[in-house]
Amino acid sequence: MxxxxxxxxxxxxxxxxxxxxxxxxxxxxxxxxxxxxxxxxxxxxxxxxxxxxxxxxxxxxxxxxxxxxxxxxxxxxxxxxxxxxxxxxxxxxxxxxxxxxxxxxxxxAKFTLAVPDYVARAGVRTFSDLAKHADKFDRKIYGIESGAPANQTIKKMLAAKSYGLTGWTLVESSEQGMLSQVARKNRGQQWIVFLAWEPHQMNNNFKLVYLDGDEQYFGPHYGSxxxxxxxxxxxxxxxxxxxxxxxxxxxxxxxxxxxxxxxxxxxxxxxxxxxxxxxxxxxxxxxxxxxxxxxxxxxxxxxxxxxxxxx
CATH class of the missing domain: 3.40.190.10 (Periplasmic binding protein-like II)
Incomplete structure (x- = not known):
């Protein structure tokens, strides 16, 4: 054998x-x-x-x-x-x-709201700063696809009128739809606040600043x-x-x-x-x-x- x-x-x-x-x-x-x-x-x-x-x-x-x-x-x-x-x-x-x-x-990683750097330089660096400039943002936050958990979080924040965000609305679209709005606003140096995360190419394509000061929704440390x-x-x-x-x-x-x-x-x-x-x-x-x-x-x-x- x-x-x-x-x-x-x-x-x-x-x-x-x-x-x-x-x-x-x-x-x-x-x-x-x-x-x-x-x-x-x-x-x-x-x-x-x-x-x-x-x-x-x-x-x-x-x-x-x-x-x-x-x-x-x-x-x-x-x-x-x-x-x-x-x-x-x-x-x-x-x-x-x-x-x-x-x-x-x-x-x-990072996951929270962000603004272009020129908006941050004008004084918007925390969630609480948004309401001070509501008219410049047209009281809108730009999100991703309908039904996404992040969008639900933003809706909950707006419904509670947290950070003084009275009368604000969420614009739901898609990842690419949202980023096209960011690109358009950037070209005209217009104000926009939107959902952002890292890693993502948006961090290379745009000079963006993540907002601080949120403990309840996206978490502290710039949405860590x-x-x-x-x-x-x-x-x-x-x-x-x-x-x-x-x-x-x-x-x-x-x-x-x-x-x-x-x-x-x-x-x-x-x-x-x-x-x-x-x-x-x-x-x-x-x-x-x-x-x-x-x-x-x-x-x-x-x-x-x-x-x-x-x-």
């Missing part, structure tokens, strides 16, 4: 462990609200997933529908859980176990935020290998800004820009792929490096 070598024995064991991951784990369904930053992080994840033998399916969904999809098991992973902005929406889901947080994928990776109930337990990957994937503002800059300045697609940054940052592969294999049980980091080596 032939004797197994230790390497062969370990290969069989490794294969049997990963063969237990259900076939349903092969397709990874990820939500995308149409935000540039989440488009970038989804693209980074997709390149890695495909190199490991998975198939990424990106679903264009608003934030509320993304969470509904997670609850119903129709979405597996969402990389855009901005906290504390989404806290009212997410907390009940976390407490009930309908979704689970895998990790903070971007600590140290954390972006988390969340998954549907039981996802990490059922899809152990890919679940481990998402529990280790972490981004930086510099990485996301670099992808967005390539998209804007070099006219690259999101995927091409993400691929270029993975080439430029090989250390990410080591951190993200520690202990992660391909679907067949092979070395995951080696598989991703082989994919990056291809033209």
């Amino acid at each position: 032939k004797r197994f070598t230790l390497a062969a024995f370990l290969a069989v064991i490794n294969w049997s462990v990963h063969a237990a991951e259900p076939e349903a784990c092969r397709v990874v369904r990820m939500a995308d609200p149409g935000w540039t930053d989440i488009g970038a992080t989804n693209a980074l994840s997709g390149i890695v997933l495909e190199a490991l033998g998975y198939e990424q399916k990106v679903l264009p969904l608003s934030v509320p529908i993304s969470y509904a999809g997670l609850q119903k098991g129709q979405v597996d992973v969402f990389l855009g859980n901005w906290m504390p902005a989404q806290k009212p929406l997410v907390t009940p889901l976390l407490q009930s176990g309908a979704i689970e947080t895998l990790r903070a994928n971007l600590p140290g 935020a954390s972006v988390n990776t969340v998954a549907r109930r039981g996802y990490r337990a059922a899809c152990t290998n890919v679940g481990k990957l998402f529990a280790q994937v972490e981004f930086t503002a510099a990485l996301e800004h670099a992808i967005m800059a390539d998209m804007l300045d070099k006219k690259q697609t999101t995927r091409a820009a993400a691929l270029r940054q993975l080439h430029a940052r090989p250390e990410l592969i080591h951190a993200w792929l520690a202990g992660v294999t391909t679907r067949s049980g092979a070395d995951g980091a080696a598989a991703v490096r082989a994919r990056l080596a291809q033209p």
